[in-house]
Each structure stands twice: as structure tokens, then as C-alpha cells.
Amino acid sequence: MTVTYSNKVANATFFGFHRLLLRWRGSIYKLLYREFIVFAVLYSLLSVVYRLFLSDTQKRYFEKLSLYCDRYAEQIPVTFVLGFYVTLVVNRWWTQFVNLPWPDRLMFLISSCVQGEDEQGRLLRRTLMRYVNLTSLLILRSVSTAVCKRFPTMEHVVEAGFMTAEERKIFENLQSPHLKYWVPVVWFTNLASKARKEGRIKDSVDLQTILREMNHFRTWCSTLFGYDWVGIPLVYTQVVTLAVYTFFFACIIGRQFLDPQLGYPGHDLDLYVPVFTLLQFFFYSGWLKVAEQLINPFGEDDDDFEVNWCIDRNLQVSMMAVDEMHMNIPRMTKDIYWNDSDLRPPYTVAAADYCIPSFLGSTTDMGLSEVLQHEDVESHDLRPRRQASVLGRVRRLLSVQEVPEFPTSSRPGFKRHSSDVSSVFYPFCPEDHGHGHGHGRLHHAPLDALAPVREVSVGPPSPDAQPDPPSFSQEPKPGPNSTAQPDPPYFSQEPKPGPNGTAKPAASPEPARAPDTAQTEAPQSPALTETGPRRFRWTVPGEQGKPPRRQFSWQPSCGSLHGLPSPKGPVRKRGLAAAPHFPDTAAQPEALQPGVPEADVLDSCGNHQANEEPSLTP
Incomplete structure (x- = not known):
């Protein structure tokens, strides 16, 4: 008789096993x-x-x-x-x-595959299941003392309804010195083949599936017999x-x-x-x-298997499944969530603590806060400052790619288990506050403002190289009366102070200039009101003559940033290069030669960007 105490140890509590130590049975x-x-x-x-x-x-x-x-x-x-x-x-x-024999899989197949709602079909299904239960009873009588005491002779088996008197005569007339638990299996297979010939089983595949499951059931019975026959060595x-x-x-x-x-x-x-x-x-x-x-769980100890209960359960359940439940299907109705795409079953008050958000992955905590560099920004000076830490020096020494820094004063909170994806990933753009002297803030833009990361090649262009395809379909193509705009710089811009310490006024955008005219004064950037893609490249300045490296570019669209005020001046990034963009109609530019002075480049959104070491990417 199996002793069950699972409900006593469902929750781990302080000194929770004391209830188990005082039990006697x-x-x-x-x-x-x-x-x-x-x-x-x-x-x-x-x-x-x-x-x-x-x-x-x-x-x-x-x-x-x-x-x-x-x-x-x-x-x-x-x-x-x-x-x-x-x-x-x-x-x-x-x-x-x-390996205890359970007839559940067989009763499902017989109930669904053996057709016929008449008395003959009902008799066929019940007889097949009776043979299945008779097989398990015969093998359990030979291995379990409790079952053998309940059914000591074949007469008790006949009285219990597992076998008819005619079947008992046939069973006893079979002369064999071995255990004959396999005889009902043969009866089952022959009867299933006869049902297939009569059309009660519509398809040969169904017959094959039923016979395969019966073979698995017989394997369970033979395994129990093998464990009873060959035990742990006596020595x-x-x-x-x-x-x-x-x-x-x-x-x-x-x-x-x-x-x-x-x-x-x-x-x-x-x-x-x-x-x-x-x-x-x-x-x-x-x-x-x-x-x-x-060592023998088929005895009469407290923790031995309840084999007699298994026999009763299997007979009752299997007969109900193949007889009363055959083609007894409830009427189909619409469920309560028929027009509800957000299915949320209710919780009781006792289970309210178990209502938790869905898990979105261990990196959801990162959001963009782990990608962006954490730096302090003052209201009067927005020039980014890199942390002179040992880790940063080691990264630069090992040529580890570092992410660009963005002036941030407040960051959105990223919840680890939040299922609202639209509130997690947003681009970051500067914002003016008050009378135009505010500091940069993080802005929430639509979800499509971030493009997936893709590989680009950073290095000198080849003669056969083609320009980059536009990011999404929002990149403006040059018309007959328009000039090509250069690629935008990094999406962290800061006002560049003028000679007297004040920011220069914004000016209309100009086309990209050739490297030989890079020393001329660059016009100021207007407000960010243009639409079109913005291409952000995170690169590490390379040396001339080295083979191109494989970097990742993050290309969100800046077309969703309507009406955002522009920074008050150009931004100068240390160690990061803004790659100019050459449209399809423009000719391929010549590679920049070493020794060319720094060039100020305008992006397509009108922002002024200083270029230290240009890295051309076709």
C-alpha cells in the first residue's frame, strides 16, 4: 500500500519535515x-x-x-x-x-478506430479491451502476491468476468509448460484482423497502429515477468x-x-x-x-505498488471508454474567448500571487541602457566625455569595438518581464527644453524607428563596389533638381560652441563635399523636420592599407522624428567616423588619402558632424 505524502511537502517551510517525522504508517x-x-x-x-x-x-x-x-x-x-x-x-x-501495464493508449485507439454503433460493434470493442485487461491480470498473478491471493485459480478469473467459460477451456487445453499470459494477445490480434476484413476498422494503417500499441502493452507485461524472473544476484x-x-x-x-x-x-x-x-x-x-x-514492490509492504487497485481502475476506465464514450461527442460551442485575442484566464484571490508577466528572455533587462555609455551631461556643456577607466583602456588596447556614447539625463525603465514590447525599444534623440538651453533627453519614437542590426564592411571601397541599398523604403531618392545628401552622423549630436562660446545658429543643409574641400567652413544644421532614413554606423577608426573589417550598422529611420528641434551646433566624436553616403546616381568617390585634414560633414537631417578619420563604406 503506497504511502502518499506529497501534499505535506508541497512547499518548503522552516522545519517543514517535522510532520513527516511523526508519522507511523x-x-x-x-x-x-x-x-x-x-x-x-x-x-x-x-x-x-x-x-x-x-x-x-x-x-x-x-x-x-x-x-x-x-x-x-x-x-x-x-x-x-x-x-x-x-x-x-x-x-x-x-x-x-x-513498466506497469496501462491500457489507456489502446482504449483510445479502439474507441476511435473500431467503428459500429450497433450491438456487434459494441461487443467487438468490449471484447478487445477485455483481452487487454486479461493479459495484464495473468502477468500480475504471476508476480504479485496480493493479486495471487485475490485470484488464486482460473475459476476466480472467470467469476471476476475477465474470461468466459469457453475461453477458459481453450486456455487450459493449450498444453505448454510456460506461462501462458500471451494467449489473450493472440486472441486480440486475430479479432482485430477479422474486424479489418469485416470493415469495422476502415484503414489498414489503423489496424497497424492498434497492433503496434498492443505489442507495446505486451512488452510491458514481459518486462515485469523478466524482473520477477531475474532479480539482483543473491550473492x-x-x-x-x-x-x-x-x-x-x-x-x-x-x-x-x-x-x-x-x-x-x-x-x-x-x-x-x-x-x-x-x-x-x-x-x-x-x-x-x-x-x-x-527489492520486490509487488508484495504487501506499506510502500509496495497497489496492483489490485490498478486492475480495478484499468477495467472500469477501459470499458467506459470503448462503450459508453464511443462516438459520444458533446456539441461544439464557441468558447468564451471566441473574439478575444488576448486570452487571460482569471485567477482566484488565493492564486493572485502566481499571476506574473511572461518571461521575455534574460537580455530584456539590458534594453538599450546596457548598449549606451553611461555618462554625466552638464546643462551648459554637452560635449561627451569618455570614462578613463582601466576597462576602457583594455578594450582600446585589444581593439574591442565600443558602442557610441549618447548624452542622456534620464533613461526609461526597462522591466525584465514586461510583455509590452513597444515600451521597451525606442531610439534616443536630443530635445530642447525651455528657451533652447536645455540638455539632451531620451525620446520615445515609434517601434519602426529601429532597424535590425546587419553586417557592413568598413574599409576602402573597391572599384566594383556598389553603394549601400537604402534602409527600408523611406530613403529619399535624388530627383532631377535635388542633390544627394550625405549619410547622417551618429544620432548623438551636441552643439558646437562658437568663437564666443555660444552656439552657432542653424543654417540650411548643403550637399556633401569632397575630401579636398573639407577644411572650408561647414554650414549649420536646421531643425530635424526632414524625413528619410538615418544610418548610424558604429565603427572603430582603422588604419590605411589594412583589409576591411566587418562591423555592424544600426539603421533606424529618422522619418519618425518630425518636429524635433536640432542641436545647436555640430558634434565632434572621438574615434568614430561618419561615413558619407553616395547615391546610385553619383559617381564613386576616390579613397581618402592619408594626411587629409578633418572634414565637417552634414547629414541628411541637417546636423553638422565633424569627421576625424573617414571610413568609406559603399
């Missing part, structure tokens, strides 16, 4: 109390004899014997032997449970049992408390009751009793 106390009492009585008798009835000479001999037993008893590998044995027994016990069980009992027999003598006045090592106290020896006996003997109980 299925406990170690019930299983071991007899052996424990015998050990305690023997130890007490020997202690009384040593203290009261032995002479001084006899006590000296007993003390030598006690020291000898205590010294060599520890050489018995009780823990090693018991550990392997119990592990083997537990694995065997669980495998036998997994292993004998070795473990002898090791445990020999160890504790030596402990009865070797763990006695000797006279402390004699000065024997380890015998400085006389406590009369060997507490730790009793605990050791309780643990080791209990370990052995666990293996003794689990």
Missing part, C-alpha cells in the same frame, strides 16, 4: 523497531555483565577484546557496499513502476546483509564504555548509553531495510 520506525530493540537489549546486557559480574582479570581480557573489535570494525566498508546496493535497488524499483544481497550485521555485532563489543581510570585512548567518559552508536545502527540498518522493502 510507512515510517522507518515501523520497519526497524524490532531490530533496534534487539540491538539495544544486547548492548545493555553486555554492559551490565562487564560492570557487575566479571572479575578484574576477566575485565582486562574483555577490555582488550573491546579495543580490538573497535579498531577493526571500521575496516568493514558498510557505506560503500550499502550505497551501491540501495542505488541498484531503487533504480530497479522505479523501472518496474514505469550481492548476502554480502550487504553480512556486512551490516557483522559491523553492528562488532559494535556491541567494541563500542562498550570502558573504565576511564585505566586511561584507554578514546575512553575518557563513561556515558552508559552509546548515543551515536545507536544512531549509526538506526541509519545503516534503516538503509538496509529500505532496500529490503523495495
